[in-house]
Structures are given as structure tokens and as C-alpha cells.
Amino acid sequence: MSVAVSCTELPIRTSRFAGTRVLLGPASRAERVIAPTTVLLFLMINAATAGSIVSMYPEAADRVALQQGPGANAAFRFLLGPLQSVESTAAITVWRAGLFMIAAFAVCVALAVTRHTRRDEEQGRVEMVRAGATGRLAPIATATIVAVVYCVVVGLAMSLMLIPLGAGAIDVVCVFAQYATTGMAAAGVALVAAQVATTAHLANLTATAMVLGGYVLRGAADIVDGWGWLRWLSPVGWAELIDPFGADDLWWAGASILVFVLAVGLAGVVAERRDLGAGLLAPRPGPASTTRLADVGAVAVRLLGSQAVAWTVAIAVYALVVGAIAPSVDELAEGNQLFADVVGAAGVSASLGALFTSTMSAFLAVAASAWSVAVISRLRSEESAGRVEVLLATPTSRSRLYLAHVAVAVGGVVAILVATTLGLGVGTAAAGGDAGSAFADAARATAVQLPAATVIVGSAMLLYGLAPRSAPAGWLVVLGALLLGPLAGMFQLPQWVRDISPFTHTPTVPLEPVRGTPLIVMLVVAVGLIAVGRAAFDRRDVG
Secondary structure, eight states: OOOOOOGGGSOOOOOTTTTHHHHHHHHHHHTTTHHHHHHHHHHHHHHHHHHHHHHHOOSHHHHHHHHHTGGGSHHHHHHHOOOOOOSSHHHHHHHHHSHHHHHHHHHHHHHHHHHHTHHHHHTTHHHHHHTSSOOTTHHHHHHHHHHHHHHHHHHHHHHHTTGGGTOOHHHHHHHHHHHHHHHHHHHHHHHHHHHHBSSHHHHHHHHHHHHHHHHHHHHHHHHSTTOGGGGGGSHHHHHHHHOTTTTOOTHHHHHHHHHHHHHHHHHHHHHHHSOTTOOSBOOOOOOSSOSSOOSHHHHHHHHHHHHHHHHHHHHHHHHHHHHHHHHHHGGGGTTOHHHHHHHHHTTSOOOHHHHHHHHHHHHHHHHHHTHHHHHHHHHHHHHHTTHHHHHHTTTOOHHHHHHHHHHHHHHHHHHHHHHHHHHHHHHHHHTTOOHHHHHHHHHHHHHTTHHHHHHHHHHHHHHHHHOGGGTTHHHHHHHHHHHHTTTHHHHTOOHHHHTTSGGGGSOOTTTSOOOHHHHHHHHHHHHHHHHHHHHHHHHSOOO
């Protein structure tokens, strides 16, 4: 007797990692712009740093003065770590761009891992992939491979370029280990965060907080006697303990690799046991009915409010740290005729600490303007999910929807700049600085940054108005504004190139008096960009 068996009754058994090779193709395609841009950016900053060191410290005596001056200052030790070796340009380059760049790269790796795990799962792509003959762990394996390749490429790029600058073989290996293993540890943390959190936003916040928290702990260990043990608590601290051009201790790289291996294993275990879309850190569900969402503006605030608070708190904390170390910057000018001549040549009676606050305010303003890109990214997700179309099916007009998000973007930037002012002022006052002048300098330095930040808001909203797929290009706008504005001096760019960034036209208060004309022009430009974006959004298809 023969028995007919339907094919649907036969279980399809696949390996846990089946389909990983196939998934690497789309993952590589998704990174085809972001990854090369990141590698190029890190190389450019490192090369510009090396070039500035060669021109500013050509002699051994100049480098010793750097070590005994800024290298011994608490502010620079917090931001960059101690300057222990001045034997070569490579050693000083690693100090000037080392730990901060390592932490920044670790954040980039964490964001990349989240893009290929929780964000794909949140948008339904993982469910669609898993419907085929794909293993449960294939998405995690794909993200892990992408992250490791990312770390190796950047580690090689950042270390090999030091060879012409005087780095020895062991020093090159140690610098490679700093970038590669710290990035791998961040990737492991992000993999676990992507399994625990239920949204890509929460996963990004968790992983980024872990990396930046380690950077802050490492900074505290460098400026407070007896707190050196804080370096043992994070991969960023372990990267410092590797100490290229000094101890060359590669054992600490093994600690980061161990974290990576354990985190990947933990993420795999959790992924095999949880339901798709589930997690421990879930957003609290809203009430079944409410009167608080009476219009589209209230909806925009509800969707973006928690994210705005997270951005504001994060930048305020960093501003607090910057403010706390500002008084120690003035110590550099005490008895130093060079600094006195520089400040005197500026024609103002500003302290070096006030100039430091002004410079850092520009960097924080760029970070504040990046909030607008987060707004259009969320709006793009809402449109992709079909919820914007549902809103527009009500009496809500396109203009109201667009302008509501413009208001949230501008309001968020203002809130972040206000928080920056408070952080700088409170930090300076808590560190023993003059509270009155600290708040006054911080308020003026951040207030003049608002018009430039609104130009970035207008650019971001214009990109979304033209097409939702253009939203990621907003990050390139922010990056360009940073490189051509606050960081332009590192690259020795011609003035006409610097003028592309709106932050170039912002008065450097208190180094120079406030000039109303550029501020008014930038506000007009911002309004024009928003108006053009609104017109484009009114005419294009939604969805």
C-alpha cells in the first residue's frame, strides 16, 4: 500500500545560520554609502590632525612644550587622555585624535549593527526573510560579519597611515587593536541591545549610552587621582590601557574581544528563545482613548517627545562635562605669553576658558541641528508604514503635517541649545568658575548658533519634502556642516569652501561682537528652504 504525503507536511529543517551568505548581499548594499563615507571621514580627520601637528610642532622642543602645557591640562586629559609620548608625529596624532575618535567609531559600529538587526525586524524585513529557508540566527550572523569587516577596515586604515609618520610595527598593531577591538565590543553590546529592546531607537540609545558612558568614565579616571580603576570598566578604557607608543599592552585588546564573543553568544541565545518583535525594553502602550491628540501637532510631539528628551539630556550632560573642565583651560594661559598674545591679537578681553566655551558651543550646536534629521527619519518611517497616508485621509492637510514636524524640529533644536547653555553654566560654576560670567558667556555663545542650526533644519525638511528616500542624506548635510564649519581649520580649506557651512558665518562670541546681518540672512535662508520643501511635499506622491 502506498501512502501519499503532501509536501506541506514535511518539515523543512534548516541550519540556524542558513541564508547568511545570501543576506550579506543586501547588507553590503545597504552600507555602500554609509561605510565608505565613515572610513573616508576618519582618514581625513586623522590626516588633517597629522598635518596640523607637523606645522605647529616641527621641533622636539615644541613637542615637549605641548606635553607640558595642553598635554598636562585636566581638560585635555579628560577629552583626549594623557600625552605620554612625543617622540614622533604619529604618537601625537594618536593622542590628538585617538580616544575620542575610537569612541565615535564604536558608536558608528553600534548603529550599523542596529540597522541590520532590530531596525530590519521593526520594519518587517526580518519576518519576510525568515519566511524562506533562512536560519533563525542568520540576521545576527550577517550583522556580526558586517561589523567585524567594518572594524578591520577602519582599524587598518587608521593604523597603516601612521607608518609614514614614524610609527613602529608594534605601535601600528596596537592602534589597529584599539579601533578594531573596541568597535567589536560595541558591536557585541549593540547585538544584545537589539535583542532586548523592542525598537531600533531604544537599541541605539542603549548601545550608545554604554559606549559614551565608558568614554566619560575613562575621562574621569584621567583627571581624578585614585580613580584609575575606572579604566578597567569599559572597552574605551581598555583601549587607552593598550597605550601605543608606550606600554604596547595588547592583553587589554583581548578583554574587548572576550566581551564581543560573550555578547554575540548571548544575543544568539536570546534570539533563539524570543518571539519575533518581542523584547524586554518595550515602549509603554498608550491609553485606549485620549483627548491629548487633538491635532497633527500633538501627534508629532507624542511620536518624537521621548526621543527629543533623550537628545536633550545627552547633549546637556556633555555640555555639563565641558563646562566643568572650562575653568581648568584658563590654567594654560597663566604665565604663558603665547596665549596672552593670541587673545590680545583678537582685540577682546575674553579668557581662554570663554573661547573654549565658544568653540565647544559650535560643536554642540551641530549636534543639536542633527535632531532635525532624526525628525525626518521618523517621519519617513511613518510614511513607509502607511500611517502618514492615514493621517492625510482625515481633514489634516499636507501643509499642517509638514509644518507640525518643522515646529517639532525647530523646537527641539531650541530646547537642546537651552539645555546646552544650562549645562555649560552649571558645569563651570560647579568647577569653581564665576557663575555669572559662565552663564552669560554660555548664553551668548549658544544663542548665536540658532540661525545656523535652523538652516540645517530647513535643509533636512527640504530633503524629506522632495522624497522620503532622501532623508538619510540629512546626515551628510550635518557632516558637511561640521567638516566645513567647526572642523574646517583642521583641513586648511579655502574660505569659499568653508562658506558653504552655515556655522562658518556664525559670530564666534565672545571672540568677536555679534553681527546681525549674517544671522538674519541665515534665518531667511532657513525659511526659504522650509517653504520650498513644503511646496515639494504638497506635490509629490505619499508612500
